[in-house]
Amino acid sequence: MSETSKLKPPSAETIDALAHIVGESHALRDEADMARYLTEWRDRYHGRAALVLKPGSTDEVSRILKCANETRTAIVPQGGNTGLVGGQIPDESGSEVIVSLERLTHVRDIDLASNTMTVEAGLTLTGAQQVAESAGRLFPLSLASEGSCQVGGVLATNAGGMAVLAYGSARDLALGLEVVLADGRVWHGLKTLRKDNTGYDLKDLFIGSEGTLGIITAAVLRLFPRPMERVTCIAGSNDLEKAPEFFARVYDAAGPMVTAFEILPRIGIEFVLQHGRDTRDPFPSPHAWYLLFELTSPRVGEEPHRLAETLLQEGIEAGEIADAVLATSLKQTQDLWRLRELMSEVQKQEGGSIKHDVSVPVARVPEFIARANQLVELMIPGARPVPFGHLGDGNIHYNVSQPLGMDKAVFLSNWEALNAAVHEIVLDLGGSISAEHGIGRMKRDLLPHAKGALAVELMRKIKASFDPNGILNPGKLL
Amino acid sequence: MSETSKLKPPSAETIDALAHIVGESHALRDEADMARYLTEWRDRYHGRAALVLKPGSTDEVSRILKCANETRTAIVPQGGNTGLVGGQIPDESGSEVIVSLERLTHVRDIDLASNTMTVEAGLTLTGAQQVAESAGRLFPLSLASEGSCQVGGVLATNAGGMAVLAYGSARDLALGLEVVLADGRVWHGLKTLRKDNTGYDLKDLFIGSEGTLGIITAAVLRLFPRPMERVTCIAGSNDLEKAPEFFARVYDAAGPMVTAFEILPRIGIEFVLQHGRDTRDPFPSPHAWYLLFELTSPRVGEEPHRLAETLLQEGIEAGEIADAVLATSLKQTQDLWRLRELMSEVQKQEGGSIKHDVSVPVARVPEFIARANQLVELMIPGARPVPFGHLGDGNIHYNVSQPLGMDKAVFLSNWEALNAAVHEIVLDLGGSISAEHGIGRMKRDLLPHAKGALAVELMRKIKASFDPNGILNPGKLL
Numbered sequence: 001m002s003e004t005s006k007l008k009p010p011s012a013e014t015i016d017a018l019a020h021i022v023g024e025s026h027a028l029r030d031e032a033d034m035a036r037y038l039t040e041w042r043d044r045y046h047g048r049a050a051l052v053l054k055p056g057s058t059d060e061v062s063r064i065l066k067c068a069n070e071t072r073t074a075i076v077p078q079g080g081n082t083g084l085v086g087g088q089i090p091d092e093s094g095s096e097v098i099v100s101l102e103r104l105t106h107v108r109d110i111d112l113a114s115n116t117m118t119v120e121a122g123l124t125l126t127g128a129q130q131v132a133e134s135a136g137r138l139f140p141l142s143l144a145s146e147g148s149c150q151v152g153g154v155l156a157t158n159a160g161g162m163a164v165l166a167y168g169s170a171r172d173l174a175l176g177l178e179v180v181l182a183d184g185r186v187w188h189g190l191k192t193l194r195k196d197n198t199g200y201d202l203k204d205l206f207i208g209s210e211g212t213l214g215i216i217t218a219a220v221l222r223l224f225p226r227p228m229e230r231v232t233c234i235a236g237s238n239d240l241e242k243a244p245e246f247f248a249r250v251y252d253a254a255g256p257m258v259t260a261f262e263i264l265p266r267i268g269i270e271f272v273l274q275h276g277r278d279t280r281d282p283f284p285s286p287h288a289w290y291l292l293f294e295l296t297s298p299r300v301g302e303e304p305h306r307l308a309e310t311l312l313q314e315g316i317e318a319g320e321i322a323d324a325v326l327a328t329s330l331k332q333t334q335d336l337w338r339l340r341e342l343m344s345e346v347q348k349q350e351g352g353s354i355k356h357d358v359s360v361p362v363a364r365v366p367e368f369i370a371r372a373n374q375l376v377e378l379m380i381p382g383a384r385p386v387p388f389g390h391l392g393d394g395n396i397h398y399n400v401s402q403p404l405g406m407d408k409a410v411f412l413s414n415w416e417a418l419n420a421a422v423h424e425i426v427l428d429l430g431g432s433i434s435a436e437h438g439i440g441r442m443k444r445d446l447l448p449h450a451k452g453a454l455a456v457e458l459m460r461k462i463k464a465s466f467d468p469n470g471i472l473n474p475g476k477l478l
Numbered sequence: 479m480s481e482t483s484k485l486k487p488p489s490a491e492t493i494d495a496l497a498h499i500v501g502e503s504h505a506l507r508d509e510a511d512m513a514r515y516l517t518e519w520r521d522r523y524h525g526r527a528a529l530v531l532k533p534g535s536t537d538e539v540s541r542i543l544k545c546a547n548e549t550r551t552a553i554v555p556q557g558g559n560t561g562l563v564g565g566q567i568p569d570e571s572g573s574e575v576i577v578s579l580e581r582l583t584h585v586r587d588i589d590l591a592s593n594t595m596t597v598e599a600g601l602t603l604t605g606a607q608q609v610a611e612s613a614g615r616l617f618p619l620s621l622a623s624e625g626s627c628q629v630g631g632v633l634a635t636n637a638g639g640m641a642v643l644a645y646g647s648a649r650d651l652a653l654g655l656e657v658v659l660a661d662g663r664v665w666h667g668l669k670t671l672r673k674d675n676t677g678y679d680l681k682d683l684f685i686g687s688e689g690t691l692g693i694i695t696a697a698v699l700r701l702f703p704r705p706m707e708r709v710t711c712i713a714g715s716n717d718l719e720k721a722p723e724f725f726a727r728v729y730d731a732a733g734p735m736v737t738a739f740e741i742l743p744r745i746g747i748e749f750v751l752q753h754g755r756d757t758r759d760p761f762p763s764p765h766a767w768y769l770l771f772e773l774t775s776p777r778v779g780e781e782p783h784r785l786a787e788t789l790l791q792e793g794i795e796a797g798e799i800a801d802a803v804l805a806t807s808l809k810q811t812q813d814l815w816r817l818r819e820l821m822s823e824v825q826k827q828e829g830g831s832i833k834h835d836v837s838v839p840v841a842r843v844p845e846f847i848a849r850a851n852q853l854v855e856l857m858i859p860g861a862r863p864v865p866f867g868h869l870g871d872g873n874i875h876y877n878v879s880q881p882l883g884m885d886k887a888v889f890l891s892n893w894e895a896l897n898a899a900v901h902e903i904v905l906d907l908g909g910s911i912s913a914e915h916g917i918g919r920m921k922r923d924l925l926p927h928a929k930g931a932l933a934v935e936l937m938r939k940i941k942a943s944f945d946p947n948g949i950l951n952p953g954k955l956l
Binding site for chain 2: 111112113114115116136157158160164165168169171172181185186187188189191192193194195196197198199200201202204205207208209213224225244245247248251252253254255256297298299303307359360361362363390393394395430431432433434435436437438439443447450451452454455456458459461462464465466477478
């Protein structure tokens with residue numbers, strides 16, 4: 001149970017009342033049945049729960065929260081349980097109740113002229129992408145966990161991913177929400193409108209609030225034209241300083257056609273080549289950095305291909321990049337993306353890895369990496385930084401692999417100290433200590449320093465007025 | 479003074495203290511000097527004020543609000559005084575103090591790799607556009623009042639305009655804010671990041687809050703590649719039902735290249751031809767409806783032109799449009815846009831006009847117009863609807879010109895009754911009673927019905943916790 005004193009462990013009577021709302025077959029009381037809701041895949045966060053509830057309708061969610069609010073029972077909303085900061089995992093008290101949205105999977109509406117679909121919170125992201133595709137449209141949000149993560153969860157955490165540069169984060173892709181408030185009342189905000197200036201922006205307050213202000217039960221998501229052409233390129237570079245310039249060149253010319261612009265370090269490519277099956281080096285000789293980018297177009301035609309060729313040539317002539325490859329087959333495209341997709345996974349084969357999910361202004365990415373690398377060498381000599389990520393939006397996954405031969409546990413004992421030192425650099429550069437993953441449990445205590453006392457005070461005021469009893473995801477975010 | 483009982487008329491001492499903060503030369507006490515801040519250009523809203531203050535820095539704004547909060551003095555923030563719902567105009571009590579941001583016009587930073595500029599609140603929108611252009615970029619927000627309206631005002635009202643379809647509203651174009659809170663403390667939220675998931679979204683709470691939660695003093699605005707090609711087309715249509723289909727065809731193929739998609743009725747074209755200088759009918763024979771749209775590209779080349787030709791031809795073959803013209807010269811482009819730009823102005827020549835700034839889902843625009851037209855004919859036989867606007871985002875300016883020969887005042891006496899009835903249709907179709915202009919004074923009393931009691935309750939809670947003494951723009955929005 002969190003430090004919030006108003007909360008009480010649910011009585012047997014409360015547990016029965018809550019289970020009755022969803023029906024016994026959708027209420028898990030047994031530790032073994034609950035297990036997969038109590039820990040996440042890395043087992044970094046785990047907890048206990050009094051009950052796991054799987055409501056089958058917004059009305060059931062509403063009745064659960066009404067009961068929980070009256071009985072001061074702590075509620076932990078959970079989507080696909082793929083969050084990386086522990087926001088979806090209960091504490092160790094065994095007094096909290098998990099509300100899983102997994103049964104709310106209906107597609108309520110598709111409106112092709114408005115380019116919207118209205119879907120329920122438990123639909124997986126892959127499911128949402130497929131609904132869009134069946135309607136001849138694109139839902140562009142794309143994450144590594146898309147097969148498991150759910151619409152409600154990606155909105156509650158404002159998930160980002162690969163296509164933010166062109167399409168924005170989850171926030172930018174939602175036009176309306178249906179939200180159950182702490183006291184069980186339902187806010188019906190499922191608007192399909194691009195333009196609606198009627199009062200405070202409640203939608204964006206719920207998005208990214210990590211289940212602490214209400215439970216999202218359905219959302220209106222934006223649809224886009226499907227790309228009919230897609231060109232993937234990789235450029236080798238030996239001068240990181242030039243990478244933002246080359247990005248600016250590409251973005252200037254291609255604008256919204258640039259749907260991804262990633263950066264990968266040589267060491268990461270080496271890890272992939274060594275540990276990843278069916279991988280190949282994109283160039284005959286190595287480069288210090290690799291810029292992987294994609295141009296798409298909603299029209300059939302040669303334009304993205306021609307434009308990419310021109311940009312690569314211009315980049316080489318300007319000395320911004322050293323070499324370049326443009327994928328000319330589906331196989332080659334997949335090979336290039338495989339270098340990026342395996343980047344996290346292969347680091348596991350190299351021992352411990354200390355991670356940072358940060359962003360800085362695009363222009364300052366080289367400075368950030370240089371300063372962070374220096375710091376790492378000072379703090380843990382021999383440790384191997386593997387900074388990679390979304391250069392186009394300044395979001396760098398600054399991962400550090402352990403020195404060769406060091407004991408993994410000894411290395412990982414540096415986690416918090418290294419995080420703290422790297423975050424200082426990030427803040428100094430005007431960056432964010434959580435670009436994509438949110439705050440959850442992991443970064444809760446870092447928030448006041450990162451955002452300042454005033455911002456946290458405003459957030460606390462909002463929390464107190466939306467959830468006066470503090471039943472919604474206590475101990476997370478704030 | 480508003481109904482909020484905590485407020486007090488400022489004493490002579492308070493007025494002196496406030497004037498002292500900005501210096502006497504920037505404090506207007508004389509009714510004649512204050513006149514241009516007390517009424518808007520249509521003179522639909524006017525009020526009185528104890529003082530007009532023109533602070534020269536964020537720090538001065540901070541000290542003003544600290545003093546106002548301590549003395550319970552009502553503050554009316556004002557940008558370019560172009561708002562259409564009275565949000566920027568004080569009440570009639572003469573007890574309120576206007577804070578004009580017009581002296582805060584510095585450009586604090588331009589970051590081309592991050593595609594951002596950091597500018598102060600008093601810069602005009604035209605000024606912001608020019609700063610972007612000087613840096614070789616586009617700031618896409620564009621409104622009829624852009625020469626006068628200011629960055630702070632467009633953010634406080636989440637202004638929309640012509641390019642929302644491709645670039646979004648003011649909200650979508652701001653990455654960070656600096657805001658002075660009711661008690662004078664400054665929230666330093668000037669992040670230049672696309673990705674930042676650190677707690678509740680305070681930025682979007684201030685944007686669109688119409689000066690009731692804080693005073694925006696600076697903002698980080700997004701920059702985009704400048705369009706290098708621009709093609710304007712107009713299509714004539716005799717079947718409004720087909721307009722959303724043709725829009726879908728254009729958007730599907732051209733995606734983010736579609737930077738405007740407007741609809742104009744024949745009667746509007748006739749008004750323009752009759753009252754607008756240097757105007758010409760785009761087709762030899764009239765059509766019931768006109769679809770005016772623009773494709774742009776950040777690259778030099780024939781593509782937008784070729785694509786537009788293809789789409790117009792396809793639209794004609796599919797029976798979605800009846801005739802089409804593609805502008806082939808700058809003069810012809812200007813002529814086409816002139817039809818749209820004069821649409822509001824020329825209605826003044828036709829007597830009284832009752833206006834609605836509403837949006838509905840794009841697919842329901844034909845149904846909305848049909849139902850609203852029926853209603854008008856029932857309520858005011860002979861009245862002439864002139865519905866026009868941004869079909870691509872469902873934002874229709876549903877204006878109604880008076881019947882020929884009717885007394886203007888008699889016609890205008892129907893304003894509120896007609897608004898109420900049209901708004902019912904809008905709400906029934908899932909639309910918004912204020913698409914672009916906001917709530918201000920004009921629609922404050924309509925908000926609870928339009929949004930529901932729960933949404934208004936949440937807004938009031940936020941207001942109470944951010945501005946407990948209610949000094950910021952009392953009587954507006956809520």
